[in-house]
Amino acid sequence: MKKIYLQLLNNPIVTLLFRYGIVGVAASAVHFVLAYIAFEKFQINFFLSHFIGFIFGLFTAYYGHYFYSFKDDEEHGKRFPKFLVTALAALILHQGGAYLFVKVLGLDYTSRVLPLLVVTVPVFTFLLNKFWVFSEVKETSK
DSSP states (O other): OHHHHHHHHTOHHHHHHHHHHHHHHHHHHHHHHHHHIIIIISOOOHHHHHHHHHHHHHHHHHHHIIIIISOOOSOHHHHHHHHHHHHHHHHHHHHHHHHIIIIITOOOIIIIIHHHHHHHHHHHHHHHIIIIITOOOOOOOO
């Protein structure tokens, strides 16, 4: 059992998922807290509240993944545009999901929609980040 545990700890994908999870939880917490405060304390419309949380979560996620999850040293000019495209896709999922679940399906934003979206959308963004945004640059042989 101990040997399996040590093998898991030394597995690069397990390490990446762990680091990605830490950054994701931090970014989700920033998103959740700011959206919650905007909605509950300042009584800002749920749609705008969700957007505010998303923007702050975006920058938390980018810098966390760049420096910690993927330990990247590529220029931000090469990584951030791809990350922004990924983030905009996530924004569409977040905002579209918020609108669909609250306005169309009538679910409660604070207790059902917000937790659902800040948990499910990161799965999508992980796949894009791993295989596109922070993927290894492959040089062609001449």
